[in-house]
Amino acid sequence: MGSTPTLDVEAVRAFVMVADYQSFTRAAEALGTTQGAVSVKLRRLEDRLGHRLIERTPRSVRLSAQGAAFLDGAREFIAAHERALAGLQTPPRHFALGIAAHVAGPEVPTLLARLHAHDPALTIEVQLDNSRNLLDLFDRGELDAAIVQREDDRRDGEKLANERFGWFATPGFEHRCGEPLRLAALAPACRVRDVATRALDEAGVQWTEVFLGGGSSAVLAAVSAGLAVAALSYRVAPPGTVDIGERYGLPSLPPSEVVLHSSLTDKRSREALRALAAAFREHRPPARP
Numbered sequence: 001m002g003s004t005p006t007l008d009v010e011a012v013r014a015f016v017m018v019a020d021y022q023s024f025t026r027a028a029e030a031l032g033t034t035q036g037a038v039s040v041k042l043r044r045l046e047d048r049l050g051h052r053l054i055e056r057t058p059r060s061v062r063l064s065a066q067g068a069a070f071l072d073g074a075r076e077f078i079a080a081h082e083r084a085l086a087g088l089q090t091p092p093r094h095f096a097l098g099i100a101a102h103v104a105g106p107e108v109p110t111l112l113a114r115l116h117a118h119d120p121a122l123t124i125e126v127q128l129d130n131s132r133n134l135l136d137l138f139d140r141g142e143l144d145a146a147i148v149q150r151e152d153d154r155r156d157g158e159k160l161a162n163e164r165f166g167w168f169a170t171p172g173f174e175h176r177c178g179e180p181l182r183l184a185a186l187a188p189a190c191r192v193r194d195v196a197t198r199a200l201d202e203a204g205v206q207w208t209e210v211f212l213g214g215g216s217s218a219v220l221a222a223v224s225a226g227l228a229v230a231a232l233s234y235r236v237a238p239p240g241t242v243d244i245g246e247r248y249g250l251p252s253l254p255p256s257e258v259v260l261h262s263s264l265t266d267k268r269s270r271e272a273l274r275a276l277a278a279a280f281r282e283h284r285p286p287a288r289p
Contacts, residue, residue, distance in 0.1 A: 030275045
């Protein structure tokens with residue numbers, strides 16, 4: 001009878017990361033290592049198990065049948081390892097994360113799940129607000145990290161992505177010539193609102209706020225209901241809405257950068273941040289044309 005292979009936790013972690021991100025490059029980024037090192041760990045794991053786990057072509061990375069069968073057990077193996085280590089740590093570790101309302105798209109649950117999978121012992125506290133408020137909280141030390149839109153007056157932070165904006169409404173939305181544009185916007189102190197209203201003013205377009213939401217979900221609901229138009233990122237615009245800017249001659253909106261600010265310095269927290277950044281870059285849905 002053959003002996004049962006002994007699993008190396010770092011090799012199994014590399015496999016799980018490649019499976020999650022479907023990319024050796026993103027997996028290496030999340031692990032803080034090189035693509036070559038990830039490939040070596042995966043190859044050693046496959047040799048030890050006697051099965052090919054990942055099928056890799058120049059265009060794609062996907063699980064083999066054996067890899068798909070192994071994935072759930074691999075996740076449990078990593079989680080058990082992290083729980084064992086967590087038992088030696090006191091006090092419990094917390095991670096206070098702020099995400100800007102205009103950045104928080106449908107990928108956020110996936111992002112948080114990836115962060116938890118990376119470190120199950122980490123207690124994650126998430127706060128949604130506008131970028132300026134979150135930056136104030138971060139600067140006061142009340143947040144460990146913040147994912148926000150870059151503010152014009154500061155250049156610090158790690159760039160995660162570019163954001164493209166448009167004027168979104170339902171296909172049946174009507175704006176009559178000579179009437180103020182019905183605008184749904186977040187509360188004052190929101191950068192997107194400021195940029196959008198300034199662009200309208202400079203273009204000589206009259207506008208009125210008919211729906212002032214306390215959060216992005218309320219604004220998205222108002223737009224989806226056909227009540228108003230809103231300046232939104234292509235990534236977070238509700239399904240079924242369209243960019244009506246060209247139809248009504250509305251001014252173009254400048255792009256913005258999404259950045260990650262962090263004050264965490266310990267090794268495990270920095271590893272969690274790398275996983276967070278990789279998850280954000282990899283799992284964001286593509287912007288609509």
